[in-house]
Amino acid sequence: MSDIKIKVQDYSGDVQELEAPTDMGLSLMEFLKANEYPILATCGGMALCATCHVIVEDGMDLLNDPGDQEMDQLDLLPNAEFNSRLACQLRLNPDMDGMMVRLAADEE
Amino acid sequence: MIQTDICIIGAGPVGQFAVFEAGLLKLRCHLVDALPQVGGQLSEIYPQKPIYDIPGYPTIKAQELVDNLTEQIKPFNPTYTLGERLDAVEKTATGFNLRTSDGTEIDCKVVVIAGGLGCFEPRKPPLKEIANFEGKGVSYMVKDPELFRDKNVILAGGGDSALDWTIELSKIAKKITLVHRNETFRGAPDSADKVFELAKEGKINLLLKSNLESISGNGKLNSVKIKGADKSEMEIEADYLIPLFGLSPKLGPIADWGLSIHKNQIEVNTTDYSTNVPGIYAIGDINTYPGKLKLILCGFHEAALMAQSAFKHIYPEKHLSFKYTTVNGIESF
Numbered sequence: 001m002s003d004i005k006i007k008v009q010d011y012s013g014d015v016q017e018l019e020a021p022t023d024m025g026l027s028l029m030e031f032l033k034a035n036e037y038p039i040l041a042t043c044g045g046m047a048l049c050a051t052c053h054v055i056v057e058d059g060m061d062l063l064n065d066p067g068d069q070e071m072d073q074l075d076l077l078p079n080a081e082f083n084s085r086l087a088c089q090l091r092l093n094p095d096m097d098g099m100m101v102r103l104a105a106d107e108e
Numbered sequence: 109m110i111q112t113d114i115c116i117i118g119a120g121p122v123g124q125f126a127v128f129e130a131g132l133l134k135l136r137c138h139l140v141d142a143l144p145q146v147g148g149q150l151s152e153i154y155p156q157k158p159i160y161d162i163p164g165y166p167t168i169k170a171q172e173l174v175d176n177l178t179e180q181i182k183p184f185n186p187t188y189t190l191g192e193r194l195d196a197v198e199k200t201a202t203g204f205n206l207r208t209s210d211g212t213e214i215d216c217k218v219v220v221i222a223g224g225l226g227c228f229e230p231r232k233p234p235l236k237e238i239a240n241f242e243g244k245g246v247s248y249m250v251k252d253p254e255l256f257r258d259k260n261v262i263l264a265g266g267g268d269s270a271l272d273w274t275i276e277l278s279k280i281a282k283k284i285t286l287v288h289r290n291e292t293f294r295g296a297p298d299s300a301d302k303v304f305e306l307a308k309e310g311k312i313n314l315l316l317k318s319n320l321e322s323i324s325g326n327g328k329l330n331s332v333k334i335k336g337a338d339k340s341e342m343e344i345e346a347d348y349l350i351p352l353f354g355l356s357p358k359l360g361p362i363a364d365w366g367l368s369i370h371k372n373q374i375e376v377n378t379t380d381y382s383t384n385v386p387g388i389y390a391i392g393d394i395n396t397y398p399g400k401l402k403l404i405l406c407g408f409h410e411a412a413l414m415a416q417s418a419f420k421h422i423y424p425e426k427h428l429s430f431k432y433t434t435v436n437g438i439e440s441f
Contacts (some may be wrong), residue, residue, distance in 0.1 A: 042357050044402040074356030075294045076267050078233035
């Protein structure tokens with residue numbers, strides 16, 4: 001089994017646990033969009049727009065380090081927290097099992 | 109007044125290729141882009157990055173693709189308005205009249221929106237009523253530093269421009285406060301060192317691990333409330349607040365053109381990539397439809413189908429027969 005479990009908290013505060021495949025090369029942003037969360041992902045995953053901003057409530061240590069482009073974006077966000085990430089830069093992998101994220105981009 | 113058959117908004121690769129497809133049908137094109145050069149995000153953001161999914165090119169650098177497209181469309185003699193944002197569209201008896209931010213007017217029969225991610229606009233902090241203070245103390249960029257001479261100025265942000273303007277304005281402003289949510293800066297190390305030095309010397313007020321909380325004033329900005337990570341709050345008098353949180357892509361004025369829009373993207377009919385307004389098409393990253401993929405090559409395909417439909421829209425009485433360039437070559441004009 002290559003599926004992992006990820007908890008997602010939406011803008012209204014509701015938390016859902018989802019099963020996510022790790023063998024399809026999906027980013028967390030693509031997975032959240034596929035599950036119809038209202039994420040704009042305007043730039044399509046280039047770490048340019050920050051409309052897939054999430055706050056990692058649990059499992060920050062399970063993630064790869066952000067690259068320069070992502071850090072630049074996060075640095076500029078007025079509402080970023082120390083555990084902020086861009087979902088488009090997180091490729092789903094078995095290490096992420098059990099993580100929890102909260103949607104944090106401005107709703108538009 | 110510029111007159112053309114098709115006005116293409118956005119001079120990225122898809123907008124550029126639309127000139128080619130329209131040119132094959134002898135339709136003239138004018139390109140408008142808010143950026144000062146052609147190429148859209150390829151030239152502006154990642155000119156040196158390789159692209160791997162352009163058919164026929166195992167790998168090609170973004171800028172090289174743009175340069176090649178510029179060469180490819182030259183026979184069709186496209187005209188350009190660069191560095192100006194398209195602001196307004198009006199229906200006319202023969203098509204559309206468009207106006208840019210700088211007052212350039214374009215008369216065309218068909219409008220093609222190839223705007224990619226949209227316009228990059230300043231990212232605004234989530235403060236209530238901030239819109240009411242824009243131009244009345246709140247500004248998202250520094251156009252004329254002299255405006256801030258002998259004034260109380262609060263800057264917010266942690267990027268290069270926040271650091272640079274803190275340093276520059278500290279030379280002329282009465283008082284400078286820089287608010288940054290972190291303890292450290294990722295901007296240029298030299299600038300960050302300089303900012304820490306200025307703070308040490310008491311020449312600026314540096315508030316780290318702090319965020320803008322609210323703003324108030326009576327018709328004009330008066331003070332800004334700032335909240336620390338430790339929940340402490342303070343109110344600082346200010347003539348100006350300059351939030352510098354970078355740029356974020358927005359649809360811009362296009363959002364007010366009466367087009368059907370879903371999640372910041374323009375809905376189109378996939379038979380010809382037309383919008384709900386006859387004569388206006390949307391191609392490339394800015395449109396949406398079931399199964400949409402944001403790929404340059406999909407944008408190229410959309411441009412080809414759009415051009416056929418635009419021809420029929422402009423010349424409903426003419427018969428259009430499809431021709432291969434291998435058979436007929438390219439007739440330039």
